Amino acid sequence: MxxxxxxxxxxxxxxxxxxxxxxxxxxxxxxxxxxxxxxxxxxxxxxxxxxxxxxxxxxxxxxxxxxxxxxxxxxxxxxxxxxxxxxxxxxxxxxxxxxxxxxxxxxxxxxxxxxxxxxxxxxxxxxxxxxxxxxxxxxxxxxxxxxxxxxxxxxxxxxxxxxxxxxxxxxxxxxxxxKVLIEALSRFQNEQRSMEYVKLDAAQAGTIDPPSPETLASYFDDRKTQFRAPEYRKISFVAITPEDIGKWSEVSDEDARKTFEQRRDRLGTPEQRQVSQIVFPNAEEAMSARNRIASGVSFEDLAKERGLNPSDVDLGLIAKSAIIDPAVANAAFSLPSGEVSQPVQGRFGVALVKIGKIETGVEATYESVAASLKKEIATERARTKVAELRDKMEDERGGGASVVEAAHKLGLAAVTIDSVDRSGRLPNGQLVANIPRGLDVVSQAFNSDVGVDNDPIQFNGGYVWYDVLGITPSRERSLDEVKDQVEARWRDDQIASRLRTKATEMVQKIEQGGKLAEEAAAVGSKVETASGFRRDASLPGVPASAIAAAFRTAKDGAGQTAGGSSEWIVFRVTDVSEPPVDLASDExxxxxxxxxxxxxxxxxxxxxxxxxxxxxxxxxxxxxxxxxxxxx
Structure with missing residues (x-):
């Protein structure tokens, strides 16, 4: 690739x-x-x-x-x-x-x-x-x-x-x-092709006799590294995250209603005002500007004199809680529409504030926000609990306790994996099932060692502590240990080789004037078709390699490609079309x-x-x- x-x-x-x-x-x-x-x-x-x-x-x-x-x-x-x-x-x-x-x-x-x-x-x-x-x-x-x-x-x-x-x-x-680039890419993306194709699989490869002991041994000797046992590590870990701890259904209506009353003015649709402001370095300049406005100079002209763009002045239609500076917010929401404030001492300087249109707010009801409030409260409580458990876990680790010992003392569930390789697989080849999705504790463990006091991993708003308990070095396996795997790999290679040879013969005959249907019948297969597909198409039963190969082949041309470990595709391109380019289309x-x-x-x-x-x-x-x- x-x-x-x-x-x-x-x-x-x-x-x-x-x-x-x-x-x-x-x-x-x-x-x-x-x-x-x-x-x-x-x-x-x-x-x-x-x-x-x-x-x-x-x-x-x-x-x-x-x-x-x-x-x-x-x-x-x-x-x-x-x-x-x-x-x-x-x-x-x-x-x-x-x-x-x-x-x-x-x-x-x-x-x-x-x-x-x-x-x-x-x-x-x-x-x-x-x-x-x-x-x-x-x-x-x-x-x-x-x-x-x-x-x-x-x-x-x-x-x-x-x-x-x-x-x-x-x-x-x-x-x-x-324009020429847009048109070229459009033609490239939207070109459509049709093809007829034949799938060759193990049935067309014929009978594969079992390999002799000598053949299997020679095959294994040439590929020992492919069957080598990887390094395995025994690890333990414990995760403390808000998601594990917080359950929003445990928050009572009483607690949620208290929060609702505290935030009532922010939970509905708050009053919004069109707010503009000009910030001055000191009160004297601000007062001088305010006097000029009182004498007839417009707020907008004053902003232009100071070299400010509209985006520098206009805060937009905004709620009071959205204004970071409390002093500016209080001034803005105490004025009637069209008024300009007296100088306001804010965080970033002395400001003059002007109010445009005013949109009144809509008060929220408890029932409309109860679920969201309970979830938010539970999450905040969980964060607090995570912080408490983090400190306790660190105390236990600092006292020499292992991850498993510390978890047991704090009533937490630790996970121990006896053998895992770098890719997160067990000796049987299966992925480890009890590691939370997205947690890279395995790779971290392979960068550590036995007896090392590792820093916790930050994960999903919480923490994960881990220990490396043992290391099994990588080693060469004997043929007896992996005989079934070696024989299966040898058989797959034999099938692939035969199918490749048969596909090559079929393509040669088609190029010499033969018909794909006749060649398919001769090997006991059938012709299938795929019509009007693009380069990025995903067709049921048609491997992506066949679609890519079809776009490398001229109209009426034949080709072949691997379809899988034990499958080969022989195809003929039957049609090539380029839809007209419409530059005005949404696409x-x-x-x-x-x-x-x-x-x-x-x-x-x-x-x-x-x-x-x-x-x-x-x-x-x-x-x-x-x-x-x-x-x-």
């Missing part, structure tokens, strides 16, 4: 397609923001760009989080070896460096972002929306604390993200894919948008690469190898 990707991306069209399909992930993270990773400077530096340092500990946390995210997406842990094989180690490193480069350039250019725009980004973040769909300050504070932020540092982080977007938007303005509009994103990502990637070269980037390769497991 990798060879195919490299081949496909070697020409101009392939490069554009790969950019569209895969995107430039590195720059996407750098522009749109991830966690604040450049807080402070560690004593051990992994990378440096300009004046910005990335410490080894900071990168280790980022890298671990990324592998855990991928593990949760695929439902199984990703080992350090697999991550390096996929190039994820370099990708994550380049992401963090790309962020640093954009931040460094923003500082060099003297870019800034208004407080109003930063607040707009925060209040519009869906992660901070409450039950009623409006910004919830309590949820905001709880969420940022969970990720180690103070409000001040989070606001500063979002301002950096906004500055990255400014740079990205500037260098990508005006990019538009050429073409979406394709154009996708191409624009791809071109934008590529433009930003080139820009960041140039930045990194101009500013100067250094990487501590030894520290990088240590974090990503390359030294193990």
């Amino acid at each position: 990798l060879r195919g990707i490299r081949k496909a991306s070697s020409n101009w069209l392939g490069k554009i397609i790969m950019a569209v399909v895969m995107g430039v992930l590195i720059i996407s993270f750098g522009v749109w923001g991830i966690a604040d990773i450049f807080k402070g400077f560690g004593q051990s530096t992994l990378a440096k760009i300009g004046h910005t340092e990335i410490s080894t500990d900071q990168f280790r946390q980022i890298y671990t989080d990324r592998l855990q995210q991928i593990g949760r997406q695929f439902g199984r842990p990703l080992t350090m070896d697999q991550a390096r094989a996929f190039g994820l180690d370099r990708q994550v490193l380049q992401q963090t460096i790309a962020e640093a480069a954009l931040d460094e350039q923003a500082r060099r250019l003297g870019l800034g972002q208004s407080d109003a725009e930063t607040m707009r980004m925060i209040v519009n973040d869906p992660n901070f929306k409450g039950v009623g769909g409006a910004f919830d300050p309590v949820r905001f504070q709880a969420t940022i604390r969970q990720f180690g932020f103070t409000e001040q540092r989070y606001v500063a982080d979002q301002r950096r993200v906004g500055l990255r977007r400014q740079i990205a938007g500037t260098i990508s303005t005006g990019l538009e894919p050429p 073409m509009k979406k394709l154009k948008e996708t191409l624009e994103r791809g071109l934008t990502d590529e433009q930003i990637a080139q820009y960041v690469t140039k930045l990194e070269t101009d500013i100067g980037t250094t990487i501590n390769q030894a520290a990088f190898a240590q974090v990503t497991g390359a030294n193990n």
Whole structure:
């Protein structure tokens, strides 16, 4: 597959397609923001760009989080070896460096972002929306604390993200894919083909006599590494997560009603107002501006004089709870429509606030929000319980208790797995069933050792503690141990070889004028058809390899391809059609948008690469190898 990707991306069209399909992930993270990773400077530096340092500990946390995210997406842990094989180690490193480069350039250019725009980004973040769909300050504070932020540092982080977007938007303005490219990709994507095909399986391979002892022994000797026993480890672990602890049905109506009464004004549809503000550095300038407004200067003209854009001034139609600055919020919701406030001393300076239209709110009922409130209360209680159990678990571990001993003392259920390999499989080849989905405890255990006191893994809002109890080294197996597996593999190879030979003969006869139906009858098979399919089609009973091969074959041409371990496909392309290109269709509009994103990502990637070269980037390769497991 990798060879195919490299081949496909070697020409101009392939490069554009790969950019569209895969995107430039590195720059996407750098522009749109991830966690604040450049807080402070560690004593051990992994990378440096300009004046910005990335410490080894900071990168280790980022890298671990990324592998855990991928593990949760695929439902199984990703080992350090697999991550390096996929190039994820370099990708994550380049992401963090790309962020640093954009931040460094923003500082060099003297870019800034208004407080109003930063607040707009925060209040519009869906992660901070409450039950009623409006910004919830309590949820905001709880969420940022969970990720180690103070409000001040989070606001500063979002301002950096906004500055990255400014740079990205500037260098990508005006990019538009050429019409010829859109048409070429449309034809490529929408081309349709039809084919007739024959499936060859074990029945067409004939009788396979059992191998002689000498043949089987020789086959095994040539492939000993394929039958080698992997390294196994015995591990134990215990998980403490809010999901395991919290059960929302246990929250009483009495408790939920108390919370409802406390939040009644935020749970319904709150009153919303069109709020505009201008922030001044001091009270004198603000008062002077207020006097000018009183004498006839409009609020909008005053904003223009100060070089402010509408987006810098207008907070939009907003609820009181969505305004981060309490002083501004109180002033805004005490004025009638059309009025401008007196100077208000806020967090970011002295503000004048103007009110536009006012929309009255709708009060919520307890019955409409009871279920959501109970779930929220249960989750918060579970977080508190998790924190308590975490501290107790750490105390037990600090006192020398094993994971199993500590779990037993605290009334928790520990899991012990006697033998598991790096891929999470038992000696019988089955995946371990009692590891929570997305938990990479196996890969972590293979990076540890017996007797090591491991740091807990953060998982699903909680923690997982684990011990390595024993190690069984990898070893060569004898033929007697795996005789059945070896014989089955030998038989599959014999069937595949015979089917490949038979398929080659059939294709040669078709190319010489023979009919597929006649050749199918001669081997005791039947002809099937597939009509009007595209490159990305998924057809019942037709392997993806056959669809791909059909698009490499000319009309009326014949071909063959493996369909599975014991199946071969012989086919003939019967029709090729290209639907007309309609640039006004919704499909073409979406394709154009996708191409624009791809071109934008590529433009930003080139820009960041140039930045990194101009500013100067250094990487501590030894520290990088240590974090990503390359030294193990």
